[in-house]
Each structure stands twice: as structure tokens, then as C-alpha cells.
Amino acid sequence: MIEHAFFGPKARFHHVGLAVESIKEVNPEADVFEETTQKVYISFMKFNGVTMELLQPLGESSPIAKNLKDGVKLLHLCFEVPNLDEALELSRQAGFHRISRAVPAPIFGNRRIVWVYSKQYGLFELAEADRTETTLREEADEPAILEFQ
């Protein structure tokens, strides 16, 4: 298998975005956030170890309402990157097009996010990693003990 580092070698998978009719129906105990700019209700949940972002339409003009109407539920993959601008430059070389401005996202503690789209691979969200978090994760990824084959 060939590995492609579309968003840079330090990009880490973060979550899958799923469209749902009702977040509370999926997860009655969910904390639901209202994101008026994107016209969605958002909630995160873990599913077999994978983080899912549940997106419920906020009103009929929400783009998510159209996705649901068209039967499209798997919306995007999100990757966390240490440097958004570098990731954007790399992604463009791989055929991704930026389709939004990089904006702070309240749900990610005001870290910047941006949307990119590839005709071949579809919609991706890039979220700038909290630097401390990235550093900690890199340290955690380093083998703590010697590995033997």
C-alpha cells in the first residue's frame, strides 16, 4: 500500500462528519452545540474508538438538510494538522481546492479550521492542532521502549 501525505506527514485523522436527522435520537445524552454560521447543530461521539461529528440541520436552508434529502450521510473526514497554511499548500499540490476561509471554530476552542475539496476524494476538513496537544501526542507516539522484530 502506498501512503499519500496529502496534508503533510504530521496530519492526524480527527473525525468523520455524519449527517443525522436528530442528534438526540442517535445519542440522547449528547451535548449539542449550535453553529449558526454553518446552520448546523453539532455533537461529537465515539464509535468503536473513532470520533464521529454528528451534524443535524439547523433549519431548512441548512446544507445538511439537502444532504439528508439526497440520502448523503457520510459528509467529510477531518484531519488535524500542525500548520494549516503548510497543509493547504501541500493539499493544493495533491489536487485539493480550498473552499472556505480559515476561520476560528468555537467548537474546537477557536482553533482555525478550513474546508478543502478534491474532485477525486471529496470533502475534507482541516483543523489546526493545538500546539501543546500536538507536541504531547508526538511525544506519546515515540516508542517508550525499544522495539524488536
Add this chain to the structure above:
Amino acid sequence: MEYSEKVMELMYRAIDEVNLMADAGKAIPRSPDGVLMGASSNVDSLTFVNLAAALEESIEQAYNEKMSLIDLIFSGKKREWTIADLAAAVTRNLNHKLVGQPLAGTGR
């Protein structure tokens, strides 16, 4: 509103590419007055995103210039964008980038 005929040609080529994949009744209008974005537009967000990607690639191939249509649209502060509006904005941006290399042929 003035646009390069060559840019409009690229625009139509991108529209044709996207319309090949569009569902019936959801094709992008192929005329300068066709509305791409705004209250009276029938173009959905996915179709528009596909058009933007196709057009950015065409511009890059034709002029060797990377352009962000999203930035152009945000900087325009217009609520409604026709095909001619977008072609004019692309033409202005290319004229700005390719100083001393005026684009051939203008429309409107």
C-alpha cells in the same frame, strides 16, 4: 463588467465538465447571466464547489497561475454572482497578476 473571452471560454469548459455529472434539472446555466450564487440561483453547493475546482484547474493550466475563487468571491462582497460576474472577477485578478500581459479579447 468586463471579462476576457478566454476566461469565459474556460468558464464554459468547466461548466460543461460539471454538467456532465449533474442530475437532471440541476445543470449550471451556460450563459453570462446565469446565476451561480444567491437567492435566485438553482446551483447547489456541491455543484458550485465542483465548478470552482474545475475552473481553478483550468486557470492554472491556461495561465500557470494558482487562484482561489473563494477569496475572490469573499472579497467581492456581492450577494449574487452570475457567470459574467465571476468571469469578470477572474479576469481582473489575472490582469493584476499578469501585469503587462493583457488578456486577449474582452466581453461586455
